[in-house]
Ligand SMILES: Nc1nc2c(c(=O)[nH]1)N[C@H]1C(S)=C(S)[C@@H](COP(=O)(O)O)O[C@H]1N2
């Protein structure tokens with residue numbers, strides 16, 4: 365990986381552990397489902413059991429993974445269900461502009477619909493050729509390679525379509541609403557035009 369592929373302020377670390385807030389949830393296939401709800405076209409809810417979801421067609425992608433804590437993992441190979449395929453199967457209302465992606469234990473991240481529909485955005489089941497490990501999001505995690513890693517929600521359980529934007533878990537706790545690593549959208553104070561970091 366060449367240096368100019370690295371977004372500003374990022375470095376490539378040595379081997380590192382998985383990173384998340386809180387414990388790793390246990391997967392219970394009988395109870396697991398993936399729901400799409402909120403501003404759907406029909407206003408109804410869509411639901412996939414584990415067997416149904418695991419049957420959906422997969423796509424492969426290779427992408428660098430950028431964490432706001434400044435490490436970048438180059439060339440991660442993901443396999444999963446395209447987010448845009450899920451949106452085709454669960455059509456949104458014409459007024460749906462954003463999604464909230466919900467995980468086990470209430471973790472969440474918000475995305476613009478256009479970011480969610482980008483080609484490289486997957487509901488991933490595999491990483492580097494094998495099933496995700498529990499720490500990396502088994503059975504299903506979102507991967508949004510073009511945004512900072514906190515948007516790549518592990519242990520996904522639901523997608524909520526929204527007709528206006530709402531902030532997710534880290535976006536409510538001082539991180540940037542959009543999270544583009546190439547323009548270093550790290551902190552929420554950067555959303556205020558002409559603002560520096562808050563005074564200590
Ligand atoms: N459910 C959940 N997903 C999460 C997180 C979390 O705390 N909970 N942390 C995010 C952050 S900050 C990063 S950098 C990536 C790390 O993914 P990895 O552990 O597979 O490298 O997961 C993201 N997804």
Ligand SMILES: [Mo]
Nearest residue numbers: 431432513514
């Ligand atoms: Mo992160």
